Amino acid sequence: VHFVPYLLDPHGIRSYPGPFLAKLSDAWLGWVAAKGHRSEVVHQLHQRYGTFVRIAPNHVSISDPDALSEVYAHGNGTMKSNFYDAFVSIQRGLFNTRSRPEHARKRKIVSHIFSQKSVLEFEPYTRQHVGALFKQWDRMCELGTKGLFGEEGEGGWHGRDGRVWFDCLPWYNYLAFDIIGDLAFGAPFGMLQACADAAPVVVSHADAMASYGKGDAPEVAYFPAVQVLNDRGEFSASLGVLPPHWRPLVVRFIPWYRNGNKAVKRLAGIAIAAVAKRLTAPTDRSDLLAKLQEGKDDDGNPMGREELTAEALTQLIAGSDTTSNSSCAITYYLAANPLVQQKLQRELDEALGNDDDPVAMYEQVKRLPYLEAVINEGLRLHSTSGIGLPRIVPEGGLTVRGQFFPEGTVLSVPSYTIHRDREVWGADVDAFRPERWMELDKNAVQKTFNPFSFGPRSCVGRNLASMELLIIIGSILRRYHFVLEDADKKFDTREGFLRKPVECKVGMKRRSL
Numbered sequence: 154v155h156f157v158p159y160l161l162d163p164h165g166i167r168s169y170p171g172p173f174l175a176k177l178s179d180a181w182l183g184w185v186a187a188k189g190h191r192s193e194v195v196h197q198l199h200q201r202y203g204t205f206v207r208i209a210p211n212h213v214s215i216s217d218p219d220a221l222s223e224v225y226a227h228g229n230g231t232m233k234s235n236f237y238d239a240f241v242s243i244q245r246g247l248f249n250t251r252s253r254p255e256h257a258r259k260r261k262i263v264s265h266i267f268s269q270k271s272v273l274e275f276e277p278y279t280r281q282h283v284g285a286l287f288k289q290w291d292r293m294c295e296l297g298t299k300g301l302f303g304e305e306g307e308g309g310w311h312g313r314d315g316r317v318w319f320d321c322l323p324w325y326n327y328l329a330f331d332i333i334g335d336l337a338f339g340a341p342f343g344m345l346q347a348c349a350d351a352a353p354v355v356v357s358h359a360d361a362m363a364s365y366g367k368g369d370a371p372e373v374a375y376f377p378a379v380q381v382l383n384d385r386g387e388f389s390a391s392l393g394v395l396p397p398h399w400r401p402l403v404v405r406f407i408p409w410y411r412n413g414n415k416a417v418k419r420l421a422g423i424a425i426a427a428v429a430k431r432l433t434a435p436t437d438r439s440d441l442l443a444k445l446q447e448g449k450d451d452d453g454n455p456m457g458r459e460e461l462t463a464e465a466l467t468q469l470i471a472g473s474d475t476t477s478n479s480s481c482a483i484t485y486y487l488a489a490n491p492l493v494q495q496k497l498q499r500e501l502d503e504a505l506g507n508d509d510d511p512v513a514m515y516e517q518v519k520r521l522p523y524l525e526a527v528i529n530e531g532l533r534l535h536s537t538s539g540i541g542l543p544r545i546v547p548e549g550g551l552t553v554r555g556q557f558f559p560e561g562t563v564l565s566v567p568s569y570t571i572h573r574d575r576e577v578w579g580a581d582v583d584a585f586r587p588e589r590w591m592e593l594d595k596n597a598v599q600k601t602f603n604p605f606s607f608g609p610r611s612c613v614g615r616n617l618a619s620m621e622l623l624i625i626i627g628s629i630l631r632r633y634h635f636v637l638e639d640a641d642k643k644f645d646t647r648e649g650f651l652r653k654p655v656e657c658k659v660g661m662k663r664r665s666l
């Protein structure tokens with residue numbers, strides 16, 4: 154099964170270097186993905202072998218920034234690989250639709266929802282939930298100065314030396330889930346208020362699907378959505394690199410995959426419950442779901458109910474932990490770099506003046522050069538989307554950086570490695586130094602900075618993500634000061650489809666404004 158294809162070399166990619174086991178079987182990449190550090194492993198391989206590395210029998214990873222436009226841009230004919238089939242639940246949404254015409258149809262309906270103009274309508278929801286976070290953090294700061302202790306769900310905080318010491322990661326998750334829940338389903342999950350990772354989910358997937366079109370809201374229970382999303386990301390990213398005919402077998406016989414499969418179903422249940430609730434009680438709110446309902450394709454057809462649920466689920470998945478993990482990583486880097494934090498706070502104080510409202514308006518923070526540089530530097534260094542996003546070479550083959558690849562070969566360009574290209578970013582590529590954004594050649598940066606990917610499959614929610622990050626980081630850093638609990642401790646991450654912090658323990662105090 155493994156040696157014959159290896160010897161026959163049907164894809165003609167024998168000449169590319171890589172680990173021997175990777176050339177032999179997809180199981181190698183599946184194993185690396187399941188261990189949770191794929192980006193780091195592939196980065197080390199590029200450092201060892203050079204620009205082209207064979208990371209699976211039919212998959213070549215390319216670490217040249219110029220390859221981004223050749224592999225991902227409009228018009229080169231590449232398509233998402235069958236990796237994305239492992240992410241399908243309910244039915245295919247914008248993210249995991251592979252067919253080009255079907256994707257173009259969906260993208261046309263969805264893209265206007267995320268135009269800069271539409272996104273401004275979502276600003277009040279974002280600001281409202283940042284305000285809710287501040288209520289909780291202010292309470293903790295007040296109690297913390299009395300030396301009190303918090304609950305586990307609150308990041309396990311305790312007060313000492315005038316600061317609250319806690320894990321800020323769960324709070325960023327509550328914030329991002331409440332924002333996207335409010336936007337995509339018409340009501341926040343209530344995580345910030347409950348200080349808990351709990352979202353309503355349908356009890357039985359089958360019952361919920363059967364209730365479609367009957368106007369009944371299915372029975373719901375509460376599940377840890379953040380945990381479920383993490384499990385689902387790790388499961389799908391590892392399953393997706395295995396050959397399609399292996400997948401049902403590993404899901405059936407390997408417990409880790411079996412549990413991941415349950416996570417996929419549960420996650421779908423969150424969307425089914427939320428959309429069913431929303432549709433049984435229509436509102437005149439202007440949110441993502443309302444805009445999806447209004448959207449029409451070229452023939453004037455709106456999305457059906459099941460497609461709507463799949464798209465709302467896509468937005469929940471794509472718009473929640475991307476934002477929370479990026480915000481958490483940026484907070485970590487600011488806590489680890491006191492001078493950068495001080496410089497940012499000076500800029501924020503000048504721009505926001507004595508404004509009584511603790512939550513910044515988008516208008517106030519959208520053109521602050523140092524804030525922008527801090528966010529970009531955090532996105533570069535952390536690389537929330539770090540793995541090479543796999544694309545299939547179309548009929549006729551494709552030449553990338555002078556190398557020809559035959560039809561059917563899978564290619565990818567890993568952002569984690571591209572974001573550490575010394576020729577572009579400088580010798581101190583591993584340092585968090587926002588100043589580099591003021592010094593670097595803008596053209597080189599533009600084609601190398603890839604947090605949202607390039608081309609027809611790039612992030613459709615980019616405008617929303619940028620607005621959220623500006624408001625979240627701008628407001629939080631103006632109100633609070635952060636230090637690391639243990640400056641010597643490595644910033645631990647775990648990667649499924651996204652690179653996520655495992656925890657982020659900081660000491661926080663209110664700034665005197």
Ligand code: HEM
Binds near residue numbers: 538
């Ligand atoms: C910091 C935050 C974010 C980052 C770093 C990010 C990054 C990305 C990346 C790299 C892709 C390409 C994925 C691939 O090709 O496999 C993508 C796609 C996508 N993103 Fe985002 N994203 C963020 C926030 C959001 C938000 C807030 C939304 C909407 C609520 C969103 C919705 C989507 C959707 C629907 C796609 C699929 C687009 C398509 O295939 O046409 N993202 N995102």
